[in-house]
Amino acid sequence: MAMSKPFRRYNMRVVWLSLLYSAFLIGAVYSFKHELLSGFAAYAAAILPALPVIGIFAAIGRYLVEEQDEYVRMLMVRQTLWASGFALSVATVWGFLESFDLAGHVDSYYIVVLWFGGLGLGACINRLTLGDSGRC
């Protein structure tokens, strides 16, 4: 599938945000490992890696606004709906299992990992039901 200009811009945003995420995460892990931060600075350093991830969500939203091809946009919307449904469902089931001491604790940011995995699931479902996997 040829890349549209909005999709190229989306890709570039995701690449830059991923690099930023890596830098913030490495910095935060190093700082906490060596106990360099405390108080407000510690909170700021802990939150910094989350910001580029939030930025990726915003980049997806921006892409949906910028994409002029309505069919391609629909494929992406379907992917994000499947991703949301998948991630929230797994998180809900895991939450109850954890509440009843039937499963160990998992950090909540793993929902994001599930969500990105859900985008792949959505692409597969698009491929199976519409014959096009879409972009992402």
Place this chain on the structure above:
Amino acid sequence: MENQLKVLRAARNWSQNDLAEKLEVSRQSVNAIETGRYDPSLPLAFRIAELFALPIEEIFVSPNRHSSKAI
């Protein structure tokens, strides 16, 4: 939704890519519309109709008309 897009395109010797360029959409969109897997929005349906200089109902078959035939 059933439509005459493939027939109209073929009559003009246009490839799916040619039609996609004229409509400013992807080839995948043209393919999805032609095969009835995707119903275009009203603005895109109007663009298609204007490109072929035909009324929308001569390109797209109303689902109601189709179902009434079946009855």
